[in-house]
Amino acid sequence: MENTELISSSLEKLLTKRPLIISGPCSAETEEQLLATAQRLKATGKVDMLRAGIWKPRTKPGMFEGVGKKGLPWLQQAKVLTGLPTTVEVATARQVEDALAFGVDVLWVGARSTVNPFSVQEIADALRGVDIPVLIKNPINPDLELWTGAVERMARVGIKRIGLIHRGFSSYGNTEYRNAPMWHLAIEMKLKYPELLFINDPSHICGRRDTLLEVMQRAIDLDYDGLMIESHINPDEAWSDAKQQVTPEQLNEMLDRIVWRKEETNSEEYHAALEALRQQINHIDDELVQMLSRRMKISEQIGKYKKDNNITILQTNRWNEIIEKALVKADRMGLSREFITRYFDAVHMESINHQKKVLDS
Numbered sequence: 382m383e384n385t386e387l388i389s390s391s392l393e394k395l396l397t398k399r400p401l402i403i404s405g406p407c408s409a410e411t412e413e414q415l416l417a418t419a420q421r422l423k424a425t426g427k428v429d430m431l432r433a434g435i436w437k438p439r440t441k442p443g444m445f446e447g448v449g450k451k452g453l454p455w456l457q458q459a460k461v462l463t464g465l466p467t468t469v470e471v472a473t474a475r476q477v478e479d480a481l482a483f484g485v486d487v488l489w490v491g492a493r494s495t496v497n498p499f500s501v502q503e504i505a506d507a508l509r510g511v512d513i514p515v516l517i518k519n520p521i522n523p524d525l526e527l528w529t530g531a532v533e534r535m536a537r538v539g540i541k542r543i544g545l546i547h548r549g550f551s552s553y554g555n556t557e558y559r560n561a562p563m564w565h566l567a568i569e570m571k572l573k574y575p576e577l578l579f580i581n582d583p584s585h586i587c588g589r590r591d592t593l594l595e596v597m598q599r600a601i602d603l604d605y606d607g608l609m610i611e612s613h614i615n616p617d618e619a620w621s622d623a624k625q626q627v628t629p630e631q632l633n634e635m636l637d638r639i640v641w642r643k644e645e646t647n648s649e650e651y652h653a654a655l656e657a658l659r660q661q662i663n664h665i666d667d668e669l670v671q672m673l674s675r676r677m678k679i680s681e682q683i684g685k686y687k688k689d690n691n692i693t694i695l696q697t698n699r700w701n702e703i704i705e706k707a708l709v710k711a712d713r714m715g716l717s718r719e720f721i722t723r724y725f726d727a728v729h730m731e732s733i734n735h736q737k738k739v740l741d742s
C-alpha cells in the first residue's frame with residue numbers, strides 16, 4: 382500500500398510538528414462511525430493523527446470492552462481515506478502483535494498499564510527490535526517513579542521515539558476534574574525528560590466537555606508539544622466516555638479559540654526586558670537563600686538554650702502564632718495562603734532538623 386509507506390516515511394516529521402494534534406473516538410465502535418469521524422477530523426485541516434481505542438480497559442466487567450481486533454482493518458481504511466496516521470492503546474503482547482500486523486503507526490500505553498510493571502514489561506518485550514513510536518500515559522496514581530519506569534523499560538528494548546501523555550491522576554472525591562491534573566507532577570516529568578514529546582490529554586483530565594478548552598489552553602501556556610482530544614460524530618451516544626467527547630467540528634472551533642504561544646522569539650526588546658527581570662529574580666533568590674541560612678543559624682542558637690534547659694524542640698503555640706501572623710500578612714501581600722502554609726511548613730521542618738542536630742550533639 383503506497384499511501385501507507387508515504388505516511389510512515391513522513392511520520393518522523395509529523396512527530397516533530399508543533400502543536401501535534403491527535404484526535405478520534407475514545408473507542409472504535411463501528412466501521413461507519415470510525416470512518417466518518419476520521420473524515421470529519423481530516424476536514425478540519427488541524428488534526429495530525431487519528432486515535433481510537435480498540436481494546437478498552439474498563440473498570441467493571443460487562444461494560445463495553447472495545448470491538449477488539451476486528452476494528453483494526455477499519456483503522457487501516459481510515460488511514461487510506463484520510464492520510465492520517467493512526468494510534469492505538471496496547472496493553473498486552475497479543476495486542477501489540479495485532480496492532481503491528483495491521484500497520485498501526487504509533488502505540489500508546491494506557492494509564493492502567495503504566496501502573497503495572499508486569500504489563501509494561503510485557504508490552505516492552507513484545508516491542509523488542511521494533512521501530513515504532515510509543516506514547517506513555519501517566520499512571521493513574523500520582524507516582525512519577527512508575528511513569529519513569531515505563532519510559533526506561535521502553536528505552537531498554539530499543540524504542541527510540543518515546544512520548545509522554547499527561548492524562549491526570551485519579552483521586553477520591555474530586556468533583557472538579559475526572560482526573561486531577563496535578564500540573565506540578567507533569568512539569569517535573571517534562572523537566573526530567575525535556576527531549577521527549579509531551580502531550581496533554583484534556584479529555585481524561587476533564588471528563589466533561591465544558592472545561593476542555595480551559596485545560597487545553599493551560600497545556601499550551603505550559604509549552605506542551607501537543608494535545609490528544611477525544612472526538613466522536615455523535616458524542617452523546619458514544620459507547621464509552623460519552624460526556625467528554627466532542628464532535629470534530631466542536632474540536633475545530635476550540636482549536637480556533639486557543640491562543641497559541643511560542644517558546645521563543647527573536648525580538649531584542651523582549652530578550653532585553655526579560656534578561657533585566659531575570660537578573661532581579663536571581664538577586665532575590667540569592668538573598669532568600671542567605672536569609673534562610675541566617676534564620677537556621679539563629680534556630681541553632683535557640684536549640685542550644687533548649688538543650689541547656691532540657692526543653693522540647695516543638696513548641697506548638699509558638700509555631701501557630703508564627704503561621705497566623707504570616708497568613709494575615711500573606712493576604713495583604715497578594716500571596717496565596719496555600720503557598721505560605723507550605724513555605725512555612727518547609728522552613729519549620731528544616732528549623733527542627735537544625736535544632737535536633739544541636740540537641741543530639
Ligand code: PEP
Nearest residue numbers: 407491492493518548585
Ligand atoms: C483512553 O485514552 O481512552 C484511555 C482509556 O485513557 P487512559 O488510559 O488515560 O484512561
Ligand code: MN
Nearest residue numbers: 407611621622
Ligand atoms: Mn476514553
